[in-house]
Amino acid sequence: MTAVLAGCGGSSGSGDVTLRLVAADYGDSSANSSKKYWDDLVRGFEAEHSGIKVEVSVYSWNDVDRKVKEMVAAGHAPDMAQIGAYADYAAAGKLYQADEVLSIPVQADFASELSDAGKVNRTQYGMPFAASTRLLFYNKTLFAQAGIQPPTNWHELAADAAALKAKGVKFPYALPLGPEEAQAETMQWLLSGGAGYLDGFGSYDIDSAQNVGTFTWLKDDLIGKGLTGPVPPGRLNRADAFAAFTRGEVGMLNGHPSLMKTARAKGVDFGMVPMPGVDGRAKSTMGVTDWMTAFKQNGHQDQVREFLDYAYDEKNVLDFSREYDLLPVTSSAQEAMSASSRDADLEPFLQQLPSAELYPVGKTSWAGVSAQIKKEIGGAVSPDGSPSAVLDRIQRAAVTADSAPR
Structure with a gap:
């Protein structure tokens, strides 16, 4: 240097x-x-x-x-x-x-x-x-043992996770909302729920009804039913989730291309499908x-x-x-x-x-908003957390940052 x-x-x-x-x-x-x-x-x-x-x-x-x-x-x-x-x-x-x-x-x-x-x-x-881009990775061996097929919607994803849990899988669905890369998992799920970080006019819309509904579903239907594993999502980082997948401990998780090589090197038989949406394949994925x-x-x-x-x-x-x-x-x-x-x-x-949607990197406020998501989003799905309150707090901070003079 x-x-x-x-x-x-x-x-x-x-x-x-x-x-x-x-x-x-x-x-x-x-x-x-x-x-x-x-x-x-x-x-x-x-x-x-x-x-x-x-x-x-x-x-x-x-x-x-x-x-x-x-x-x-x-x-x-x-x-x-x-x-x-x-x-x-x-x-x-x-x-x-x-x-x-x-x-x-x-x-x-x-x-x-x-x-x-x-x-x-x-x-x-x-x-x-x-x-x-991101695809849903799944462990073919664990899926075969549980007698299930890869999901195409949220209902099937939850049902698959329940079947994997019943077979003793440690992380039926690994949900890394820890501070390492929570903004990525968050965005993937918001897109899966039909919304995202921005509205159709390019303004932050983090606390939209659709986004609140997405995180409420995660909190109640996945985490609340014990389908995301022993580590609270707010403390699970992406690297740890990927490592668990390569050890054969994860049934499903969102992954990017580099996971293929490491999983294959560890002998994991895996498949990849587009991320499920609420009622079918999500309209867009994260890029x-x-x-x-x-x-x-x-x-x-x-x-x-x-x-x-x-x-x-x-x-x-x-x-x-x-x-x-x-x-x-x-x-x-x-x-x-x-x-x-x-x-x-x-x-x-x-x-x-x-069809991928990218982070709103053209906004000078995005770096700060991303940092806040990493810090706070795990609290939205904690046992005593409130998705609406956390998303509202992030939204207010995002709007303030976006309107600040440069």
Whole structure:
């Protein structure tokens, strides 16, 4: 980091420009760290672009957003940052617009639903870099032992969970509403209930009647009947729920593509189906996108454009997606993935992407709202909790934050 801070805006001599990129680590060990991916990509880029050097610093997802925030606050913004949010930087005028650092063909290749999610006030600043969707994972062995089929609606989901409980399954349905990623499980269930975080006009609607009904059902029909396991949902984190699934202790849970590899490595025979809705398949599922951003501070617009055009080449997008079990963000790479038998495992997730709903990341208030959901939502389904009171409290805080001057 010292080298990064000291060198921001500098050059490598002989007229060369050095670009600084901060990126998140998608690997789960040093063997598949994202650093290896970026090292290979930079090596190929530099071989074709004399005069441009690229230095990449890779941090865990626990640290990367904070690191970039500290760098920007200290006046040493990187040229590019591949992170989880962009709206605050865009609102502060610190970012290039996407059309300023991407050629027209590259920008046009983004999946439209992802490009739209990268906009603030109808202008795109966030460039989608990686995406995923969610499916309901179920343990085929446990389901066969209980004599049940994967659910297509909430009634069947509760009935399946009851049958799994009767067979002694530890977590019939694992409901991770702990602080690690509660905003994800919450959003998946709100969408399943027919609503979401926003209304049809893009305003927060967290305490809608549908959302209150969803969490009341969870509290009364799943948790209240002992169908979510021994750990209170408000204290169950996603990583722990995934680990329990790979140990064969979970009947069902919402999962993203990376769970496939770890479950398969542990010998779990699993299946995946779309998330059930109230009366049938949910109209939409949750999607997640991580973002590439380009900061104006160092003035390397032309060089950043050359690098990003290279990074978003179809081959590079596919290589990254395949390495980390993620979905491509460009139409060309998505078409290539759909046509390739080697990507058959990812196809069910890819099919969900066009109808997926993403976090409201275009709102500068979202980071704070997300943090409050992580902190409070577990209380909505605790034995003495009130879904309506908790959702109302989060809604009031969200509206206040959304209307605060910037």
